[in-house]
Amino acid sequence: THDNGTTTEFDATVRIDTPGEADYYRHGGILQYVLRKMIAS
Incomplete structure (x- = not known):
């Protein structure tokens, strides 16, 4: 989001190199992953 409130959208290709990145x-995202792991333990 820009200072004036507008946004820029674009298409991208995701590269996943490791099983951890796939998780x-x-x-x-990593934050949601970590929080779920913390709640589960």
């Missing part, structure tokens, strides 16, 4: 992606 982060499936959980919606």
